[in-house]
Amino acid sequence: MTVKDIIQQIEHKFGRQPEAYCKRLINDALLDMSEKIQHYEVNAKEDLTQNKKWYALPNKLIEITRVDILDTDSRYVMIPKLLDGHLLSKDDTDDSGTGDYSG
Amino acid sequence: MILMIVGQEIIVAKRDTPNVYYAWYNDDDRLAIVYNRVSTEATDTSPQYDTYNDSTVTDGVRIHYKSKYEEIANITDDFKTNAGVDTGLHPCIVDYVKYRMHEDLGDAQMAIYYWKKYQDKVKKYPHRKDGVRRLNVPRI
Numbered sequence: 326m327t328v329k330d331i332i333q334q335i336e337h338k339f340g341r342q343p344e345a346y347c348k349r350l351i352n353d354a355l356l357d358m359s360e361k362i363q364h365y366e367v368n369a370k371e372d373l374t375q376n377k378k379w380y381a382l383p384n385k386l387i388e389i390t391r392v393d394i395l396d397t398d399s400r401y402v403m404i405p406k407l408l409d410g411h412l413l414s415k416d417d418t419d420d421s422g423t424g425d426y427s428g
Numbered sequence: 429m430i431l432m433i434v435g436q437e438i439i440v441a442k443r444d445t446p447n448v449y450y451a452w453y454n455d456d457d458r459l460a461i462v463y464n465r466v467s468t469e470a471t472d473t474s475p476q477y478d479t480y481n482d483s484t485v486t487d488g489v490r491i492h493y494k495s496k497y498e499e500i501a502n503i504t505d506d507f508k509t510n511a512g513v514d515t516g517l518h519p520c521i522v523d524y525v526k527y528r529m530h531e532d533l534g535d536a537q538m539a540i541y542y543w544k545k546y547q548d549k550v551k552k553y554p555h556r557k558d559g560v561r562r563l564n565v566p567r568i
Contacts, residue, residue, distance in 0.1 A: 326518045329503045334522055339529055344503065347525070352499050354524035355511055359496040361550050365512045367495045373488025378479040379458040380489065389454055391492040392461070394446035401490050402446045407477070410453030410460060 363387055443482065451477060461489060520549045 332347045359365060371380050373394065382389075393401035442449045442463075449464045462477040497511045507513040507521070527542035 326507050328500050328505050331521055335525055350525045350528045351521060354521045355497040358520060358550060362553060363494045365495050365497055368490055368492045370487040371489040373480060373485040375484050376479055376481060378460050382457055382459055385496040387494040387496060389491060389493045392452040393490040394450050395485055395488045396446050397444045404446050404450040404452055407451045407453040
């Protein structure tokens with residue numbers, strides 16, 4: 326089903342409507358549904374960067390389900406989540422995004 | 429692989445078994461990737477996780493996440509392929525748009541009717557596709 330199909334259904338009942346208005350309402354519907362259902366899962370790749378600790382998360386993210394690291398055999402391997410990462414990390418005082426580097 | 433010597437201790441940033449040496453945590457906007465310093469000192473009581481210090485790896489991190497649907501931009505966009513909305517949810521979009529339009533027109537009775545219709549459909553939508561029944565325990 327396309328956006329055009331939805332707009333045609335709407336216009337059948339409400340008459341001609343501005344396209345931008347319809348698209349805004351449809352996008353509001355998508356936003357509301359994604360918050361309630363949370364079944365749309367995607368993945369994104371980032372470079373594992375030297376001396377970089379913090380990686381920006383996408384705006385559309387709701388919840389991280391899993392993180393993988395590319396191993397030396399070019400396979401992605403799932404890594405565990407730290408529940409108390411801020412307590413365990415070495416001198417975690419840097420908010421600039423690079424974190425502390427002990428080298 | 430890089431070897432670093434700090435005092436008497438050799439710290440190794442390994443990537444052959446990432447599940448042993450690496451871990452992650454996050455705040456609202458950022459994801460932290462840290463690795464275990466593999467201390468050889470029995471008396472070392474300092475925190476064990478540190479920032480990754482080996483050479484940069486292209487596409488070295490893969491993040492899986494539950495996402496909001498993609499926004500539609502064009503009238504020809506398909507909800508399944510462009511926005512990621514399952515086909516079973518397409519009627520919900522129509523009900524939501526009708527609810528908002530009735531609300532904008534000041535017809536509260538019809539707005540409530542379509543809002544409830546929308547809510548019912550979303551609530552009944554089968555979230556699990558693996559067929560396994562499980563408890564939906566709220567996160568605290």
